[in-house]
Amino acid sequence: MLGSKYVLGVTGIFMIFSSFLFITVVLNFLQIDFSELQDAIFFFLLLIDLSKAARLANFALNSCNEIEIKNNIAKGLSVLGPTITLDTAVETLVIGIGTLSGVPRLEILCYFACLSVIVNYIVFMTFYPSSLFLLLELSKGTSLKHQNISAIPFLESNEKTNPIVERVKIIMTICLLLIHLIIRQSFQRNVDFHMTIDKTLISSYIVITTYLSYLFNFCIDNVIVLILLLALVIKCLYFETIDNKLDVRRKLSSTNEVGVQVNCLDLTKITTNITKCIKTVDECVSISTKELDVDCLTDYEIIQLVLNKHIPVYQLESVVRDSKRAVMIRRQVFGKEERYKNIFRSLPVDNFDYDKVFGACCENVIGYIPIPLGIAGPIKINNHLYNIPMATTEGCLVASITRGCKALALNGVESKVVHDGMTRGPVVRFPSASRASVAMNWLQNRNNFNLLKQKFDSTSRYAQLIKLKPCIAGRYLFIRFVATTGDAMGMNMLSKGTEKSLKYLQERFLDMELLSLSGNFCTDKKPAYINWIEGRGKSVISEAIIQSTAVTSVLKTTVSAIVDVNISKNLIGSSMAGTIGGNNAHAANVVTAIFLATGQDPAQNVVSSNCITLVEPWGPKGEDLYISCTMPSLEVGTVGGGTILSAQGACLDMLGIKGGHTGQPGENSNQLARIICSTVLAGELSLLAALSAGHVVESHLKLNRSAMK
The missing domain is CATH 3.90.770.10 (3-hydroxy-3-methylglutaryl-coenzyme A Reductase; Chain A, domain 2)
Known part of the structure; x- marks a missing residue:
């Protein structure tokens, strides 16, 4: 099993590597000389928003199973997506101002920065979630809930924009505007950064020394770049970290976890001890009984509601409004029994459309049985x-x-x-055999059959009553309804039409007692001579x-x-x-x-x-x-x-x-x-x-x- 720090590390490395790889591909496609951009590598590193990647990774780590990992990654993208999209647009526009500065080297750097922002955005929204899911799947269930690793989600559906970050963006915008309006006119003729670097300088030592000598060369665009660099470093390393810590403390302040000592000054211990839900059972009951958004309840919290008899296990689909999630929760509920732990590993659950099953084919679903x-x-x-x-x-x-x-x-x-004719055979009872015989004779009259047929046929576009076969036994009367049902097998149609016909018959015979809608005179799912002789279906x-x-x-x-x-x-x-x-x-x-x-x-x-x-x-x-x-x-x-x-x-x-x-x-x-x-x-x-x-x-x-x- 991989710990959360390793997951974050591996996904972070992938983020950097894939972004660099895609930027390289784009630069090759645009036929841009790499020697002109080697001194702008720091832009590439700083503009990769690893804090957002870490937030999405932490959200995925707060999962118990494969389907929950998928759902949490999807929820994380739905929350972070709009914010990152807006940040990408703003950063592209802000840095894009630098491309109009008139300072050749700064223009090249800004072009590279804009390209980095766009490529990083594409990687984060496409390849990064896939790699994150694949890594967790390969780690065989890396779950903060199961490993006593930090399970605090760093995402909120109502997450607001960080005002400090906004101020940094405003400062960046003003700086680049000043460059465009003032420095362009003052220094355009004097600044010349036609710096030629021999393409044979492959050695890392030569590249680093060349870069440092250029960086400390006192030029106005170098000063601006250094200021921008310091601003980004402060933003990423200080303000974002403080914001995350405050966010963690805010979450922990509402935590009432039995056996966990909350000390907001020791975040390391806290984030490695929080392993369960942050809501009490009473809070979860309040959410479920008031029919609020149950998406805010974790699987663990819903399981506690089931175990405490607040939610019947058969009603999970109705409560969580997600058939697959209900199946996974039900498996965890039953999986707490020792005898089921190993059994469920051999019982398939994925790659099945449970939405079609719910309310139609099966209840209390825990998986499916594959048949060759x-x-x-x-x-x-x-x-x-x-x-x-x-x-x-x-x-x-x-x-x-x-x-x-x-x-x-x-x-x-x-x-x-x-x-062709499906059947339903109810049984009714009369006070005497003579009254039952009267009803039997009434049913055998063609006009009376037509009256019942009108009632029966009105219940469906396809169900058409074609025959009645009454049979008497003492004061019991069995009536076999036979009807066509279109392309449906038709048992539900027969039941509905038969019920309405019997209500009409009861209006004619007030002393008639309906004992059962099915009196085994159908006969359904049992060997019977009547089906062999009369036919059924x-x-x-x-x-x-x-x-x-x-x-x-x-x-x-x-x-x-x-x-x-x-x-x-x-x-x-x-x-x-x-x-x-x-x-x-x-x-x-x-x-x-x-x-x-x-x-x-x-x-x-x-x-x-x-x-x-x-x-x-x-x-x-x-x-x-x-x-x-x-x-x-x-x-x-x-x-x-x-x-x-x-x-x-x-x-x-x-x-x-x-x-x-x-x-x-x-x-x-x-x-x-x-x-x-x-x-x-x-x-x-x-x-x-x-x-x-x-x-x-x-x-x-x-x-x-x-x-x-």
Whole structure:
């Protein structure tokens, strides 16, 4: 770990070196002779504002982690930027007056000084912050809060201009004006500084002696330069230092840090002992409860509020109004527990857009889980080629799907959506079964359905009620609402529309009691015959014919062997097990991998993986193979949910179905359903072939097991 003094030293050296380097480049570009400027090197050193660089460095050092370093550097630039920009403009104008003095050597020096000011400004605003962040990153968390090093920020959002500095600038301006107005007329004809220095004087000794002999040569411009030099030295070494010390004392006077003895006369001890926030918990509570600007609270202070139960950990995003910062603070809160300290080091947190997650996808976020993303295909679906993104940790899966796609390459896959309708099934209760039956009969009337449809459809531009299915059990009435939802998966739309329809129904049946908006008659995320029979979401069928040559050359088996395995495994075996919608080889593998890649709800693979795979010989002689996959309940969408995240949106974009379809709402989600069903078909084909040929164990040993190291 680097200490703060080393960080300041290294960054200061970089500031000087990079400024000198860039000035050299500019001088070469302008074709200026260096021999004319070697006696103006002191201008270069004095005009580098290392105090501002030190302030920015100290602000960055008051950080606990990478994101806080970035934020503190950005805040430091936002505070120092306007001041430095103004100072640069003023200094350029003030020193620029010297270029009009008529004294040749002084004009050259002022040209060099102006150039130094501008280059130093560019370096400070661009390269210096980057190098500062890189240095702290390489030092692996150099943090004043963690190392008992001075953590006092030298910046304030309301920092005012130093009046002493302003007076120095005024004195400089007056001096240079006098040079321009008086000395130009009096000495212009007599002053001649055509000093010729042999370019071979490379030796540092010769350069220094030549410079000193010239400096003590009594000339009016030398006197002016010396006065300006002394003024700048006093400004940088005395007034700025006193101003910083006063600023430190002012800050320390408001510090109430337990265990720290404040002695304003001993600044060295103070700046190496202040390691935590300068606000008490009560002050922090006052700021947070009054909804003031919480940016003035450090991460440490907010953590204290969380630990003292003043801020719930799940509300950090709302309090700090910075999703990434909230995640980092939450990690520090939980990281105080010994069992989590090492775990969090392996849990990624950077390079993720947490703003999209907050309020949409997840709560109490502490990072994210990277999942390998493979690409299978290409597969031809309805005469269009697609490469399929699949997020999975199961080796052999993507390779198997790709092999199936290769076997389907000649004829491709034909796929159709035969039904579209998301469902929500509330449960209501009546005083008696007879009253429940009356309500059931009322719902089955077409005119009454239209009344409920008007209420339902008014809740969304895309949700359209298409069917009601009531079912009675004693005095309980279950009502299954079925509606199209455009390109969204549609659960939120169904819930909103169903709630409004039930309120209208309750006005007609005052004795009706709403027990639950979801009565498991939907049925969502659970195996259910109603989804297998009635369908839910998209009902899709995909089919393909594979020529015998592809079966033997690509799949390495025979048509009869694949048919035999499908009958014995997918039809008889699944029936013996009593599965619901499980008459397939591994549809859930493909569904889940594409769901994760495209931002679908992974839990809905339970219903979405319902699939029956049928295989039979095809053609006059039965040499070719026919295969179909029927999936009655694919619950997918291309808007909302996890589809808003960048990576998942990119996968949808890869398929050409990101977002809502502009001309035909619902078409993008229908296309996603067709793609998933067709990819399932490719996976079924490949696995059945591998099982029939006895290749499953061999392939998994090759692709699904890591080498022990």
